[in-house]
Amino acid sequence: MTSTHDTPTDLFVGLTPDRVLDAxxxxxxxxxxxxxxxxxxxxxxxxxxxxxGGRVIAKFYRPGRWTRAQIAEEHGFLDDLAAAEIPxxxxxxxxxxxxxxxxxxxxxxxxxxxxxxxxxxxxxxxxERVAMMAARIHAVGERRxxxxxxxxxxxxxxxxxxDTLLASALLPAHLRGRYRDAAARIADAADARLDGxxxxxxxxxxxxxxxxxxxxxxxxxxxxxxxxxxxxxxxxLMLSGTPAERSRQLAVLLxxxxxxxxxxxxxxxxxxVLPAMRRIHYAGWIARRWHDPLFPRTxxxxxxxxxxxxxxxxxxxxxxxxxxxxxAPGDLLADADADSGAVRAGRDExxxxxxxxxxxxxxxxx
Numbered sequence: 497m498t499s500t501h502d503t504p505t506d507l508f509v510g511l512t513p514d515r516v517l518d519a520x521x522x523x524x525x526x527x528x529x530x531x532x533x534x535x536x537x538x539x540x541x542x543x544x545x546x547x548x549g550g551r552v553i554a555k556f557y558r559p560g561r562w563t564r565a566q567i568a569e570e571h572g573f574l575d576d577l578a579a580a581e582i583p584x585x586x587x588x589x590x591x592x593x594x595x596x597x598x599x600x601x602x603x604x605x606x607x608x609x610x611x612x613x614x615x616x617x618x619x620x621x622x623x624e625r626v627a628m629m630a631a632r633i634h635a636v637g638e639r640r641x642x643x644x645x646x647x648x649x650x651x652x653x654x655x656x657x658x659d660t661l662l663a664s665a666l667l668p669a670h671l672r673g674r675y676r677d678a679a680a681r682i683a684d685a686a687d688a689r690l691d692g693x694x695x696x697x698x699x700x701x702x703x704x705x706x707x708x709x710x711x712x713x714x715x716x717x718x719x720x721x722x723x724x725x726x727x728x729x730x731x732x733l734m735l736s737g738t739p740a741e742r743s744r745q746l747a748v749l750l751x752x753x754x755x756x757x758x759x760x761x762x763x764x765x766x767x768x769v770l771p772a773m774r775r776i777h778y779a780g781w782i783a784r785r786w787h788d789p790l791f792p793r794t795x796x797x798x799x800x801x802x803x804x805x806x807x808x809x810x811x812x813x814x815x816x817x818x819x820x821x822x823x824a825p826g827d828l829l830a831d832a833d834a835d836s837g838a839v840r841a842g843r844d845e846x847x848x849x850x851x852x853x854x855x856x857x858x859x860x861x862x
Contacts, residue, residue, distance in 0.1 A: 506558050507788055508540050510600040519599040520544050520554050523590045523606055537790060538781075539720065540602075543609065551609040553585060556602045564596060565644040567603060570719050571595045573637070573697055580636045582629070583715040585610050610715050612708030618734055620748050625714050627752030630702060630730040633716070635757050637697030641724065648700070648725030649690055650683040653773040657780020658683075664783040668801045671808045678808065681815035682772045689766040689822045693726040700725065703733040727753075728763040732770050765822030772814045779807070 513531045520527050530545030540556040557567060571587045578586045587595045588606035596605050615622060646652050658679040662672050699706075700721035708715040723729075731749050735742045746764075753759050782798055785791045797803045 506560055508556065508558075508602065511540055511556060511602060515599055516542050516554055516556075517544065519556075519597065519604055520552060520606065522597060522599075523588060525552060525606075537794065538785075552588060553607040553609050554604060555607060556599070556604040559602055562603075563644060564603070567596055567605070569642050569645050570722050571605065573642075573722055574719055576636050576639070577633060577716075580632065582632055582636065583610070583713055584719070585715075585717060610708065610710065610717075612710035612713075612715055615704050615707045615709055615714075618704065618736065618745070620745075623734055623745055623748045624752035626702070626707065626734055627731065627749040628756055629714055629716060630699070630727070631753045631756035631759075633699055633730065634696055634727050640697075641695070642697055642722075646723045647695065648698075648723050648729055650686040650773070653777045654679055654683040654686060657777045657783075660780040661776075661783040664786065666783050666786060666798055667804055671804050674808050674812060675804075678811040678815045679776055682769060682776065682811070682818065685815075685818040685820075686766075686769045686773055688820075689769050690726065693763055693766070694760060695724045695726065698723060698725045698727065698730050700729060701733070702730040726763045726766065727757075727759060728766055729770070732767055735767075768818060768823065772811065776811070 516531050517527045517529075526547035528545040528547055530543075532543045534541040534543055534553075538561070539558050542554045542556075544552050544554050546552060562570075574584055574587050577584045585607040588608065589595055590597060590606075596603055598604065618626070658676065661667050662676060667675060699716065699719060700723045701718065702716070706717045708717060731746075731753065734749060735745050737745070746767075750759055779798075782791055782795055786798075792799065
C-alpha cells in the first residue's frame with residue numbers, strides 16, 4: 497500500500513462516462529457510446545464497446561492504493577502468463593508502448609475482454625482443473641520475483657488491517673481490546689506458519705468469482721491482488737464444506753497440482769490460519785473504505801454493534817483453537833478434523849463455506 501490515508505480523489509467523483517470513453521480512445525481505439533460498469537468495489541471497471549464491434553475492459557485504479565511500480569508488476573505478471581499460454585485477460589498497450597495512463601488523476605489500464613460464464617460449485621473435475629491452472633501460474637511466477645508488490649504475511653494481512661479497524665468508529669470501544677488481543681494471537685500464529693515457506697509470485701485471490709468458463713476453457717481473472725506468497729494461497733480458497741469434505745478436496749487439489757509442479761507439504765500448516773487472515777484483512781479494508789458511500793450501502797451490518805460482538809467472539813474462538821506450533825503435514829492430510837481452529841469452535845461452515853453472492857464476482861477486492 498502506498499498510504500494509510502485516502503484522499504477525496506479515491507471516490508472517483510470525476511469519472512464520468514465521457515471521461516471513461518476519452519480514456520479508452522487515448523489508446524487509439526475508437527469507441528461507441530457503450531460504457532457498462534462491472535462489479536468492482538475497490539476500483540472502477542467498465543466494459544466499453546468499440547467501433548469495430550469488439551469490446552475492451554477499462555480498469556481505473558483507486559488512487560493512492562498502488563504505486564506505478566506495483567501496477568507495472570501486475571501487468572508484467574499478466575504478460576508473462578499470456579506468453580505461457582495461460583488464459584488471462586491480457587493488458588492492452590497504448591501507442592507509446594505503456595500500459596498505464598491517468599485520467600483526472602486516476603490511474604487506468606485497458607485489458608482484453610474475455611466472455612464466459614461463472615463456474616458452479618466446485619466438483620472434483622473443477623478442483624483438478626483449478627489446481628493444474630494454479631501450478632502453471634506458479635511455474636511462471638517462480639521465474640522471477642516481485643520487488644514492489646506486497647508479501648503475504650501477518651503484517652499486511654492482520655496487524656495493519658486490525659490497526660485500521662481499531663482506529664475507526666466501526667468497532668465499538670468496549671470490544672477493541674478483545675479484538676486487538678485475538679488479532680495479535682492470530683498474527684503470531686501466522687508468523688509461525690508462514691516462516692520459511694518458499695515465496696513466489698501468486699495470483700493471491702484465486703476463488704470461484706475470479707474464474708470463467710468459455711467453451712470449456714477455464715479463464716483466470718483479476719490479478720489486482722497478486723502478491724508474493726506460498727503456493728497454498730492459490731489453493732485454499734477452493735476448499736469448502738465440512739472438515740471431511742475439505743480434506744478430500746485438498747487431496748484432489750494436490751493431485752492435480754503435482755501434475756505440473758511439485759507442492760511443498762510444509763505449506764499445509766498454514767491452512768488453519770489463512771481463513772482468519774483473510775477475514776481480518778477484509779474487515780480492515782471495509783473500515784478503510786467506509787468513507788466511500790458504496791461501502792455502507794453494501795455492508796450495512798458492519799455498522800451494527802451486534803455484528804462486531806459476534807465477530808470478536810468468533811475470532812477469539814479461532815485464536816484459542818490455533819495450536820502454538822504448526823501441525824505436521826501428515827496430520828493435516830490424515831485427520832479431517834484437524835485443519836481449523838474455527839472447526840473446533842463449531843463454525844466450520846462459516847469459515848470455509850461462505851456462499852458466493854454478486855459481490856464476490858468482481859474484478860478486485862483488496
